Amino acid sequence: MASDDDPTILVFACNWCSYAGADLAGVSRLEMPPHCRVVRVMCSARVRPEFVIAALSRGLDGVVVLGCHPGDCHYSEGNYYTRRRALLLKELLEHVGIEPERFQLRWISASEGAKFAQTITEITGEIKALDGRREPPPEG
Amino acid sequence: MEQELREIVRKLLEEGAIEYFIGYAEGFEPLHTTPCFIERGEQVQALVWSPLCPYNLARYLHQMKNGAGKVGLVVKGCDARAIVELVKGNQIQRERVVVVGIPCQGQVDLAKLEDAFEGVEAVEGKGDTFLVTVGEKVHSVEKERLLREKCFSCRHPISFEYDFVLGEMSPLVYGSESEFAMVEELERLPVEERRAFWRAQFERCIRCYACRDICYACYCQECIFESKAPRWLEKTTTPLDNQTYHLIRAWHMVGRCIDCGECERVCPVGIPLRRLYKKVEKEVEQLFDYRAGMRVEDLPPLVTFAAEEPALSSRQDRSER
Amino acid sequence: MIKKAHLTQWLDRVAQGYDLFGPVLDGVVQFERVNSSDQLVFDYANSVVPPKNLFLPQTECLFAFRREEGSIILEPRGGLERERVLFGIRPCDARSLLLLDEVFNSDLEDTYYQEKRRGTILIGLACPSPPQRTCFCTSLGIDPLSPEGVDVLLTDLGDRYLVEVTTEKGEELVGLSQELFFPSAEGEKLKGEKGKSLEEVGEKIGSLWEDGYWRELSRRCLGCGVCTYLCPTCHCFDLTDVGSTLSGKRFRCWDSCMFADFTRMAGGVNPRPTGKERVRQRYFDKFSYFPEQYGVLGCVGCGRCSQYCPMGIDIRTIINEVIARGAK
Known part of the structure; x- marks a missing residue:
């Protein structure tokens, strides 16, 4: 099912919930598009918006940040900060013409393996539906 | 007003209340002022004030970080917000700064002035007009014709943060244009048109960093763009590199931008930077009811949160599921 | 014609x-x-x-x-x-x-x-x-x-x-x-006017290495790259490799002596640690080092640096100041 047309998506997953959720999706052998690269971070609040900007500017097709559901953060409040930042960042990206589909924040708990697979499938589809891929980093 | 300013500064210096004073002086020609540093009472004659003083002098307060003495400076209403932010960010101590507030009559856009007149010698604000002196003649021009864009939506012509204030406290509001009108204009475009618009702007950028270096809020010891490890940005100036630069900078303006408009003024290639930073300002104001530089006690929007955020929830479906 | x-x-x-x-x-x-x-x-x-x-x-x-x-x-x-x-x-x-x-x-x-x-x-x-x-x-x-x-x-x-x-x-x-194209009549060539010569700046600047003027000037200067990037004779560049150790490209990009990291070395030492040294460098390069090497002033008087300086610093004012302060 892998095809070169599939967009490459960078996924930041929090160590305590979402990464475990991704793991569960894997051990459950759920099907999902293979063109995503998961980076484990200790908390979704670890994801500096600069990471997202840099990734999108270097030719990745999308960036997804996954964190614990509000109220469930291992550090009590990390994901509340993430929520504020993500909304602002999305507005900024959209303002310069980067489609909102390319940067998304989702809450995935350790038990939500199926939601992880579904989220990746859904977002891959959304990004694929946009006109064309991100332009690759420039040639010299 | 100039004379009043000079007397205050002379007194401050002679009493030893401040080490130096940052003000405006005449530059290489009457229309070009330049910042100046006054250290002795006899130098105060150099100080000038007119609608041709765009510089946000609070930027120079970065230099006092390592000193111990006091510094004085003159601020317009828009610049005063920088002082509040610098105090909030622990960059300066308020008690080490002597602020002379000046009621601004609106700042003149030099390009508009040069288009309208040749050989201008002086400009003075008076009510709804600017008095433009050309040779022997004084022309009275409606302010709207010559104002800088940012002054049209000015909410603070007079410094609300001051130790001394010159002239009268009469709030002036120019035009009825919403301050975010230019942002909304862009927002109405389809996303691909916005992309094309900014692409054309960023393509021109020569990354001289004037917009960063003139910004009062850019006080980091090491700028992210100069960090070698990790390396966030290459020196190459491809459109994507330039986009990275401007997006990261815009992000760093969250809760900091006071719309002094200096970045846009100094950009040599004419990138409309206020249309970028104003977007950030607008969202911060609408989502978090926060306006930078108003009160030292206000918590910046990204260092706080609420468990329930009604303002966010209206857009939540877009950002989280 | x-x-x-x-x-x-x-x-x-x-x-x-x-x-x-x-x-x-x-x-x-x-x-x-x-x-x-x-x-x-x-x-x-x-x-x-x-x-x-x-x-x-x-x-x-x-x-x-x-x-x-x-x-x-x-x-x-x-x-x-x-x-x-x-x-x-x-x-x-x-x-x-x-x-x-x-x-x-x-x-x-x-x-x-x-x-x-x-x-x-x-x-x-x-x-x-x-x-x-x-x-x-x-x-x-x-x-x-x-x-x-x-x-x-x-x-x-x-x-x-x-x-x-x-x-x-x-x-x-x-x-x-x-x-x-058609032939021109005689004597149509205009003559440019000569301005007040500032060329002696080259002889004077050498004596001003320790002058307090550079610090004064650097207080106003923000250290941005406008003057150097817009200067038709500034030509400093930096080499940078983009890519990985397996494949990539080598680029040459403009650089500016006004930037703090222009002379910063790997260990963190910077021989031009403050704005004073960096501002001085720019004018010494134009009016002293360039003439020494190539026998001609390194400035052509286009005025871009004065026109676009964010803080209104004017090169002619600097030249006049150097001429007034310097000794031959």
Whole structure:
């Protein structure tokens, strides 16, 4: 099912919930598009918006940040900060013409393996539906 | 007003209340002022004030970080917000700064002035007009014709943060244009048109960093763009590199931008930077009811949160599921 | 001579045989590649970014590299596809290219620069009168109506241009549309006015190394790159590899002595630690080091640094100050 047309998506997953959720999706052998690269971070609040900007500017097709559901953060409040930042960042990206589909924040708990697979499938589809891929980093 | 300013500064210096004073002086020609540093009472004659003083002098307060003495400076209403932010960010101590507030009559856009007149010698604000002196003649021009864009939506012509204030406290509001009108204009475009618009702007950028270096809020010891490890940005100036630069900078303006408009003024290639930073300002104001530089006690929007955020929830479906 | 109405016709003919560059309005006036003369603007004082970027681009890929089976493969980059014509260069900028030639063709030839330089024919446009308020080329012995350094110079005479052809390549260009050109009457060449000479700045600056003026100046200076990037004679660059150790590209990019990291070394030591040293460097380079090496001042008086300095710092004021303070 892998095809070169599939967009490459960078996924930041929090160590305590979402990464475990991704793991569960894997051990459950759920099907999902293979063109995503998961980076484990200790908390979704670890994801500096600069990471997202840099990734999108270097030719990745999308960036997804996954964190614990509000109220469930291992550090009590990390994901509340993430929520504020993500909304602002999305507005900024959209303002310069980067489609909102390319940067998304989702809450995935350790038990939500199926939601992880579904989220990746859904977002891959959304990004694929946009006109064309991100332009690759420039040639010299 | 100039004379009043000079007397205050002379007194401050002679009493030893401040080490130096940052003000405006005449530059290489009457229309070009330049910042100046006054250290002795006899130098105060150099100080000038007119609608041709765009510089946000609070930027120079970065230099006092390592000193111990006091510094004085003159601020317009828009610049005063920088002082509040610098105090909030622990960059300066308020008690080490002597602020002379000046009621601004609106700042003149030099390009508009040069288009309208040749050989201008002086400009003075008076009510709804600017008095433009050309040779022997004084022309009275409606302010709207010559104002800088940012002054049209000015909410603070007079410094609300001051130790001394010159002239009268009469709030002036120019035009009825919403301050975010230019942002909304862009927002109405389809996303691909916005992309094309900014692409054309960023393509021109020569990354001289004037917009960063003139910004009062850019006080980091090491700028992210100069960090070698990790390396966030290459020196190459491809459109994507330039986009990275401007997006990261815009992000760093969250809760900091006071719309002094200096970045846009100094950009040599004419990138409309206020249309970028104003977007950030607008969202911060609408989502978090926060306006930078108003009160030292206000918590910046990204260092706080609420468990329930009604303002966010209206857009939540877009950002989280 | 050529009639004004015929100029675009000639330039369109030129654009068929060459890559034509000229002043266009892209936000601000810039020298850019055009397909036809209607993209050009004719009433401009000068470009914001000087034409040096056509010869020393701000970002230039020198070569690509990759590792393959134990060896490293290099693919050279650069080179021109077609000969280029640059229309509209001003005499100050033409002079700046002669100065850059000295730099890039001294001990070792810089092939990337020289290739572009040799492959570009220059059509100069003598300066309109009055000059911009920041112009001061005449104070440095440059004539704003001089054909020095260009292949063809056009001087505006109302409804027509005086055409001065100084090289064979220039002849070739004129030859493309010979029918549009007609002989000029005697004595139509205008003479540029000479300004007050500031050339003694070169003799005076040497004595001012420790002068307090540099600190004074640096307090106002923000340390941005406007003056250096817009300077037609500034030519410092940095080399940077983009990619991985397996494959990538080597770029050369403009750099600026006004940036703190220009001289910062790997260990963190910086021989020019504050703005004072950096500001001093810029003016010593222009007025002392450059003349020492190449026998000519490193400034052409285009005035861009004064015009665009965010804080209104003016190079003429600095020169006058140096002349007033310095000893021979």
